[in-house]
Amino acid sequence: MRKWLILFVFLPVITLAGYLDQPKCTDCHSDLIEKAILHTPAKEGCETCHGVNIKEHPEKAPKGLFLTDSIPGLCYTCHDGVKQEIDTTRNVHQVVKDTKKCMNCHSPHSSDVKKLLSADKKALCINCHDREMDVNGKKTRNIKQLLLTSKVIHPALNGGCTSCHKPHASTENYLLISAFPTEMYTSGKKENYAICWECHDSDLLDLAKTSTATSFRNGEQNLHNAHLKGLRGRSCVICHDVHASNNKFLIIDKIAFGQWSFSLNYTPSDSGGSCAPGCHGKYSYKR
């Protein structure tokens, strides 16, 4: 009878007392969980991710993270969807695999930004894209410098870079949400430029004649249609910079063709505009 008493009554009481005696992780590390949005497992207990022996810590082993698994394996135990996305998608943003991996962009504990991001959506991307980078032998531009030195910023960027780009991986070029061509000359089929129709009306391209769908027209002749629907359809980026530029309507200063580049010399006017690029002489349009 007595043995039973010890086992069922005192033992749990003693264990519980011992447990209550132990300092909690958050007694000393409260700063990590202070931000508004808390990662669910950090709410539930630090031990899911840290195999820290509380009896010895911090005196004996204050250095080292003692993660229960390596990153990203640890994250993938609960976020299988992200693993699927990264393992099976054609075009992967290589930062998800570099030294810091997921921690390049996320906090594992808490954050003031939705999706546990370590900075707001725009700063997050620009902090890294403050230099040129190699992607399959081509160089990406320094987007931070472009934004700082341009007078006109595409309003699409107000919603952050993820209005158009996927952060982890994408089936499309340039990690885009939907299609956009990599070549300067690409057929004017509207599917090829799907990313633009996420926000703009594709009539600006599709209608050969219009007096409303676009201001880039000569009378009723749609010059978007004329430039893109020809035998050698010209991509939007032959005239526009999709991020930012110094000219009205996001028109670029210079077109680069391999080693050559030439100026567009675009001049807007109240009823139209003109340009004098290397591909044809001066040309004006009037609405």
Ligand code: HEC
């Ligand atoms: C009595 C205070 C205290 C308690 C309780 C405590 N820690 Fe710590 N912890 C420290 C100190 C001090 C350090 C060393 C300095 C630092 O990195 O903040 C440390 C370091 C760490 C580190 C390593 C940081 C690094 O950069 O190497 C981890 C991980 C950690 N603690 C996790 C935990 C977890 C998980 C718990 C609960 C199981 C816990 N700690 C409980 C005080 C504490």
Ligand code: HEC
């Ligand atoms: C979802 C997994 C996960 C949970 C849950 C978690 N951590 Fe961490 N913790 C990490 C990872 C990953 C790092 C490394 C962060 C980095 O490399 O930037 C880390 C880093 C740390 C560090 C090092 C200092 C720092 O700011 O990076 C401490 C201390 C720490 N964790 C304590 C805790 C405590 C205390 C809890 C519970 C409140 C906890 N962790 C819950 C994954 C987790």
Ligand code: HEC
């Ligand atoms: C023990 C399970 C577990 C582990 C391990 C874990 N997470 Fe989570 N995570 C969750 C849960 C639960 C949520 C709450 C939202 C949900 O159900 O998807 C969440 C939410 C998130 C969110 C926000 C999602 C949203 O829709 O707001 C991000 C980002 C995230 N985790 C990243 C990570 C990263 C990075 C790691 C590795 C360091 C990690 N998680 C490890 C369980 C986990």
Ligand code: HEC
């Ligand atoms: C380049 C920055 C970056 C890296 C690196 C990164 N993420 Fe994300 N992640 C984001 C952004 C931005 C979002 C929010 C997307 C949105 O809101 O449209 C996000 C969303 C998430 C979500 C929410 C669900 C979803 O898919 O939208 C989870 C979970 C997540 N990330 C986990 C991870 C894991 C795990 C890793 C490491 C393998 C990782 N992330 C690496 C930027 C990143």
Ligand code: HEC
């Ligand atoms: C920690 C640094 C880092 C952060 C943060 C980061 N990137 Fe990147 N990004 C890179 C590197 C390195 C490359 C070149 C290697 C690659 O991914 O192919 C790259 C490439 C790209 C590319 C070109 C991909 C292609 O296939 O042409 C795009 C687009 C891009 N990043 C957008 C973003 C966006 C949007 C964000 C914010 C959600 C972001 N990046 C955040 C480092 C970063």
Ligand code: HEC
């Ligand atoms: C309106 C949609 C849109 C938004 C918003 C957007 N991008 Fe892009 N991005 C594109 C398109 C389209 C391309 C491919 C054409 C090109 O290179 O200009 C691209 C290409 C890129 C590239 C690779 C090629 C290059 O131009 O260097 C990087 C890096 C990049 N974007 C980063 C960013 C960052 C960082 C942000 C946020 C500050 C952002 N993008 C916001 C549409 C967008």
Ligand code: HEC
């Ligand atoms: C996330 C939404 C969004 C996406 C995607 C988007 N745009 Fe925009 N864009 C806007 C908004 C908002 C404006 C400002 C209002 C307007 O002119 O419709 C704008 C304006 C423009 C302008 C300048 C018009 C002016 O009057 O100055 C051009 C040029 C442009 N976009 C081109 C593009 C191209 C090319 C694409 C595809 C690569 C694209 N946009 C994709 C939202 C978007």
Ligand code: HEC
């Ligand atoms: C040959 C050069 C050229 C090409 C190629 C081009 N645009 Fe334009 N676009 C212009 C000019 C010039 C304007 C300014 C018209 C005006 O208001 O005078 C303009 C205006 C716009 C506007 C503002 C609204 C409007 O239609 O007037 C949007 C949005 C736009 N373009 C999107 C696109 C998209 C999307 C593509 C690719 C599918 C594209 N453009 C291709 C020259 C071009």
